[in-house]
Amino acid sequence: MQAPVLEVEDLAVRFTRRGEQPTRAVDGVSFSVAPGETIGLVGESGCGKSVTSLAIMGLLPRRGVEVTGSVRFDGNDLVDAPDHVLRGLRGADMGMVFQDPLSSLNPTVPIGTQVTEVLLEHREMSKAEARDEATRLLDRVGIPDPGRRLKEYPHQLSGGMRQRALIAMALACAPRLLIADEPTTALDVTIQAQILELLRELVVDSGTALVMITHDLGVVAGLCDRVHVMYAGKIIETADRHDLFTRPRQPYTGGLLASVPRLDSTRGAPLTPIRGSARDAIPWSEGCAFAPRCDNAQDDCLTEVSGSTVPLVPDGPGRELRCRHPLEHPSAPSGATASGAAR
């Protein structure tokens, strides 16, 4: 195992607004990514996965946001790093791909300029060299006729093209870390598969560390080596992909897997969603945030009974779990069906 590119330790993000109770969007999140490794941050919307990624990149607004803990990139802490240091790293050593490619591209600037500006900022290149490199990049991410596309504006491209262009920008300077925040959510299913395949190829080819942020378990199954499941700002389960799909331990993870429609289930059989919504979460200080929605919940899931908040503890080799009453798997079922169904 190579030394990790990115180590996040005890990361917490608090939003403080004048006259309002501060809210913890992310709380005590720790994970690391090694070169060539892909990890998934999985959870429902509002669970803090996007805020985590923005905190890593230093893209959260400075005012009204409090980031604590540490984000070490190559061993250097980024949390308190000055703006110019972060700007030097972003785009060059760490790239990011966003969810909605149309709104993430500047509508009044040609695609070419939006690609070359990264190169011109971080690389010693002439404009002509940057232009050639941009053509090569667009070609590499699978955009046909890249020379012509460079002159076009975002609205003239299809959704898949736009996402490819965004990926080209993120990869322009061959970053060692790529964070992809729901990169396929806004795309058609066929395009989704293409984009995921593209990302996978890039990781394999260049040894880039990839942090995949998604709510889509299919994406996780297809791409990620390790998975961190988040709920209400905390990691509640960490496992290798295979273990997670075959033997989910956190009832929330189990619920996520069960709520994916399966091809081999009886037609007309009801889907099994998780009760309630993320808004029903209780503060972690009062116990397990998922307890109000959990079928396994018992009295000691609440702090007032157990006397402490539910900790994240090791749970077998390579696994971590935050749950007092996890799902039990007496005999390991064959993993193929579970992960196959999730795809």
Next chain:
Amino acid sequence: MLRFIVRRLLQLIPILLGLSVLLFAWLRALPGGPAQAALGERATPEAIAQYNELFGLDEPLYVQYFRFLGRAVQLDFGNSTQYGRPVTDVFLERFPGTIELTVLAMVFAIGVGIPLGYLAARRHGSFLDSASVIGSLIGVAIPVFFLAYLLRLLFAVELGWLPGSGRQDVRIDATRVTNFYVLDGLLTREWDAAWDALTHLVLPAIALGTIPLAIIVRITRASVLDVVNEDYVRTANAKGLAMATVRRRHIVRNALLPVSTTIGLQTGLLLSGAVLTETVFAFGGVGSTLYDAIRLRDFAVLQGFILMLAVVYVLVNLLVDISYGLLDPRVRVR
């Protein structure tokens, strides 16, 4: 693009026809009429009838209208009763003054308004922000003639820093080439004439530019506040671009789209004559000419000026639309 422009110019025809009918009917409906205005209140009915016959005013209205129209298409709007010269000549003499005034007022409004609006947005909630919001509210609310009087009283009458009336000192014997006094001074190398004409523009331009300034500050501020929260600005920051590049290419460029529309509309409004400001400063542009024409019932000037100003207004709006297409590729006309 060319087809777009031609189509817009063709749209001018019905606009002008409609306007000319309205104008014609409105002026004929005014109490008194041209004869009364020309001959005075004590004119005898016989004299009025003679005057009407002389100028063809006894003929049916539609005959008069079509005769007016026939001359108007040849840019002949008749003679002004107060100046005794063709209306077109008067217009060509006065309109350059209004253009000069408008240009300076808009330079002032844009030059101060956009930076101020940008800073207010970037320091959202600060003292500067509140001050600019309140200041622009006052700027919009203050009656322009009142502000004009205040400026004139303070800087022209009390302090004597700047001239308070006219377009140029009458003692300067300037050569007229284009009737743009500042430009004429530059063309003929009469630097003192150009400088003097410029100083005459300063106070009315500030008075006139206040409302556009206030509007530009508010729209720039609101627009920048919107744009900084856009995903593409986050993308630009994620690319590690220098703050100056993010600001210029990704924030300001997009934030100025709605501002450019406002600038165009305001320029069109100012060009069609700032009656109040020009009157306060006795500035010989189209605004004060219109004021005099209404006061003295100079119908030929009113008809001619209003129609020509309508053409100018439509042309300015056409320019705004074209420039909008250049700025925003999404609405680019093909």
